[in-house]
Amino acid sequence: MCYFHSLNPLGGPMPEGRLLASSPCLAGEIAPNGFDPLAVDPEQARDVARWRRAERVRLRVARDALSVADRQAVGVALSAHLRHLLAQQFSGAAGLTLSAYWPIKGEPDLRDLMADLHGRGVTLALPVVAVKAAPLVFRRWMPGMAMVRGDWNIPVPPPDAEPLTPDIALAPLVGWDRVGFRLGYGGGYFDRTLAALSPRPFTIGIGLQSARLATIFPQPHDIALDVILTEAGVQFHREGP
Ligand SMILES: Nc1nc2c(c(=O)[nH]1)N(C=O)[C@@H](CNc1ccc(C(=O)N[C@@H](CCC(=O)O)C(=O)O)cc1)CN2
Ligand SMILES: Nc1ncnc2c1ncn2[C@@H]1O[C@H](COP(=O)(O)OP(=O)(O)OP(=O)(O)O)[C@@H](O)[C@H]1O
Numbered sequence: 001m002c003y004f005h006s007l008n009p010l011g012g013p014m015p016e017g018r019l020l021a022s023s024p025c026l027a028g029e030i031a032p033n034g035f036d037p038l039a040v041d042p043e044q045a046r047d048v049a050r051w052r053r054a055e056r057v058r059l060r061v062a063r064d065a066l067s068v069a070d071r072q073a074v075g076v077a078l079s080a081h082l083r084h085l086l087a088q089q090f091s092g093a094a095g096l097t098l099s100a101y102w103p104i105k106g107e108p109d110l111r112d113l114m115a116d117l118h119g120r121g122v123t124l125a126l127p128v129v130a131v132k133a134a135p136l137v138f139r140r141w142m143p144g145m146a147m148v149r150g151d152w153n154i155p156v157p158p159p160d161a162e163p164l165t166p167d168i169a170l171a172p173l174v175g176w177d178r179v180g181f182r183l184g185y186g187g188g189y190f191d192r193t194l195a196a197l198s199p200r201p202f203t204i205g206i207g208l209q210s211a212r213l214a215t216i217f218p219q220p221h222d223i224a225l226d227v228i229l230t231e232a233g234v235q236f237h238r239e240g241p
Contacts, residue, residue: 040219052217056175059174059183060106062210077231078108082110085227085229089202095122096167097165098125098166098169099127099201100126101171101206108207115143125138126138126156127189127193129151132151133192134192139161145161168202169202171206173205175211175213176213176236181216181222182205191223205225209232212235226239
């Protein structure tokens, strides 16, 4: 079912007159990657974008306010849940490529787990903004590797690191909802990347339990993740519990 155009960020269903002449559900038939900005009601898209900007600020302020001890506990709990998920679903993921992330701006720190997985035969990668407003690329990462500053000053593996395509991708969350949708920093990078990869990696959103939203008002470009994981465990799994 296509429901995003019936959601009104200002509350209640969209008034009849605001519905699109052509439904965004047809976007997949218009654009090869399923994304057609012309299929979006511009007024509604503007409302949603404004709401998302405000929610990102609110959620990031709340995350910044966590104590060092709380932050550490979140990282430890999330790492344990992720290790368990990888063990159950991918037999530990040895021989597979998992893209992680280098934590910035108070994101949960999974770097100890990344090093541990590397030691267990998982190939680790990190996302890189190679071209602005384009899909991310992924470069091989190994513990202790000298990093360079990438876009937004995020440390990334150097340009000569091996390019990889992940089988499993971690997506850091600023916000999330119970049906697998993600709010990030607003660059649209993960959505573009998932739209471009075929087959899609198995994607696991990593975030704080307190960052749950009732809905992110999903737009045609938003791609739901396979799993949402927080320090409280699995909050959503596409294949069910
Ligand atoms: N640790 C970490 N690494 C990551 C991500 C992440 O979320 N966390 N990314 C996950 O995708 C990618 C980088 N994401 C980025 C997202 C936004 C902007 C950026 O310049 N944002 C603009 C606002 C854009 C807008 O509002 O339209 C800005 O802040 O000025 C840069 C990089 C790859 N690496
Ligand atoms: N597949 C796509 N093709 C073209 N543009 C896209 C695509 N996906 C997202 N965008 C653009 O990116 C913008 C930001 O998207 P969104 O609000 O979902 O960001 P986000 O998921 O929070 O960011 P990020 O993934 O970088 O953390 C949208 O306005 C949209 O126009």
